Amino acid sequence: MKALHFGAGNIGRGFIGLILSRAGYKVTFSDVNQELVHALLERGEYTVELANESKEQETVTGVTAIDGRDLQKVAEAVAETDLVTTAVGVGVLKHIAAGIAKGLEYRRHVGTVQKPLHIIACENAIGGSTQLKEHVYALLDEQAQAYADQYVYFPDSAVDRIVPIQNHADPLHVQVEPFYEWVVDRSRMAPAFKPMEGVVYVDDLEPYIERKLFTVNTGHCIAAYIGYVHGYDTIQKAIADEKVKSVVYGALQETGGVLVKRFGFNREDHMQYIVKILGRFVNPYLTDEVTRVGRSPLRKLSPNDRLVRPALLAHAEGMPVTHLAMGIAAACKFDVSDDPEVVELQSLIREKGVASALSHYTAMEQGHPVLAEAVKQYHQM
Numbered sequence: 001m002k003a004l005h006f007g008a009g010n011i012g013r014g015f016i017g018l019i020l021s022r023a024g025y026k027v028t029f030s031d032v033n034q035e036l037v038h039a040l041l042e043r044g045e046y047t048v049e050l051a052n053e054s055k056e057q058e059t060v061t062g063v064t065a066i067d068g069r070d071l072q073k074v075a076e077a078v079a080e081t082d083l084v085t086t087a088v089g090v091g092v093l094k095h096i097a098a099g100i101a102k103g104l105e106y107r108r109h110v111g112t113v114q115k116p117l118h119i120i121a122c123e124n125a126i127g128g129s130t131q132l133k134e135h136v137y138a139l140l141d142e143q144a145q146a147y148a149d150q151y152v153y154f155p156d157s158a159v160d161r162i163v164p165i166q167n168h169a170d171p172l173h174v175q176v177e178p179f180y181e182w183v184v185d186r187s188r189m190a191p192a193f194k195p196m197e198g199v200v201y202v203d204d205l206e207p208y209i210e211r212k213l214f215t216v217n218t219g220h221c222i223a224a225y226i227g228y229v230h231g232y233d234t235i236q237k238a239i240a241d242e243k244v245k246s247v248v249y250g251a252l253q254e255t256g257g258v259l260v261k262r263f264g265f266n267r268e269d270h271m272q273y274i275v276k277i278l279g280r281f282v283n284p285y286l287t288d289e290v291t292r293v294g295r296s297p298l299r300k301l302s303p304n305d306r307l308v309r310p311a312l313l314a315h316a317e318g319m320p321v322t323h324l325a326m327g328i329a330a331a332c333k334f335d336v337s338d339d340p341e342v343v344e345l346q347s348l349i350r351e352k353g354v355a356s357a358l359s360h361y362t363a364m365e366q367g368h369p370v371l372a373e374a375v376k377q378y379h380q381m
C-alpha cells in the first residue's frame, strides 16, 4: 500500500508519516523544502523521539520523497497512490491542489485506478479536507468532477500532537510529545474503507474538531500571545507564570462553556480534558517557541478559527468572553518580525488603528461587544 503525504515538516514526519508507516503504508513525502526532500531520498528513513523521560526512539523506514514543486512528479504520485494525506498548513492547500487535480486526471484515464481514493487534510482547521476539495474541484472540468464524485473522498479530520520546531543536527530527526489523536470523519469515506490502526473513525467530526481546536489551539495561542506580552519566548516559560496561566485557564472555561452547551459534553469530563491539555503544554521535555504557536495570527484571528468563533458563540449565548478577548487583544501585540502575517497585521494596526484592523480580519463590526472588549483589553496591555 502506498501513501502520498504532502508536507514532510514536523507533524508530517512526527505524526502522520509515522502512523501511516506503522499501518504498513510505503510513504512518499512531497515537500518544497529541498533539504528535507534530499535527506529523505538519500536515507529512506528517519527517527521519531518521544519527549518524555524515556526519550524512546522509533525509526520510520521505507520512506521516500518527491520535489513538491515538480507538478508532473506530484501528479504521477497521486495517480499511483492508495491514500493522500496533507500537513502543509491550511493556507498552503490551494498550492497543492494543482498536482492533485492533475493526478486525478491521470487516474481517470488509466483504467487500473478506477478505485476509491481518500484525500485527508491533517491541518488545524474546521473542514480542512473540504477546503482542499474545493481547491481541487475548481481545477477539474465537469467530466473529471464526475469521476471524482464517484471515486475520490475528502473526509475531514482532527489531528492532535504537539510537535515543536526542531533543533536537532539531523534535519529529519523529530521530537514529539507522547500523546496523539487522529480522528477522521467516517461518514465521508468509501463504504468499504479499511480502518487504519492509530486512527479513530467517527460519524460526526464536529464535536471532535471543535473540542480540539477550541481547547488545545485556543489555549495554546493565548499562552503564546499573552506569554509574548509578558516577555516569554517559550510556551513552557509562559505557562509557568500564574498571570499567563490564569488567562489561558479563563479562556478555556469560556470555550468549555460553549462546547458543553453545543455538544452536550459532560461538564466534569470536559474540565478534566482542560486539565490534561494544560498538562501537555507544560511538558518539561519540550521547548515550544511562542513564535511557532502564535504563527499566522491572521489565520488565528479569522472568523472560523480558535479565537473569534468560540468568542462569538459564547457571546451569542450570553456567556463571558473576557479571557478570549484578552487573547484577541494580545494577538494584536504579537510583533515578531519574520512572520508575514504579523507584519501585515502590525502595519494595518499602525495605519488604521486596532479596532479597524480587528474588524477587517475578524469580520466583526467595529461596534460588536466582543471586538470592543478586545480593543479595551489591547489598550490596557
Ligand SMILES: NC(=O)c1ccc[n+]([C@@H]2O[C@H](COP(=O)([O-])OP(=O)(O)OC[C@H]3O[C@@H](n4cnc5c(N)ncnc54)[C@H](O)[C@@H]3O)[C@@H](O)[C@H]2O)c1
Residues within 6 Å of the ligand: 006, 007, 008, 009, 010, 011, 012, 030, 031, 032, 033, 036, 068, 087, 088, 089, 090, 092, 095, 096, 122, 123, 124, 159, 160, 161, 162, 163, 164
Ligand atoms: N506541529 C504541530 O504541533 C501540529 C499539530 C497538529 C496539527 N498541525 C498542523 O499541521 C500542519 C503542518 O504543521 P507543521 O507544524 O508540521 O508545520 P511545518 O512547517 O513543520 O511543516 C509544513 C511542511 O509543509 C511544507 N510545504 C509547504 N508548501 C508545500 C507545498 N506546496 N507542497 C508540499 N509541501 C509544502 C513545508 O516545506 C514544511 O516542510 C499545519 O496545518 C498545522 O496547523 C501541527
Ligand SMILES: O=P(O)(O)OC[C@@H](O)[C@@H](O)[C@H](O)[C@H](O)CO
Residues within 6 Å of the ligand: 124, 159, 160, 161, 162, 163, 216, 217, 220, 221, 292, 293, 294, 295, 296
Ligand atoms: O499549527 P497552528 O499554527 O495552527 O497552531 C500552533 C499550535 O497550537 C499547534 O501546532 C499545536 O501544537 C497542535 O495543534 C497540537 O495538536
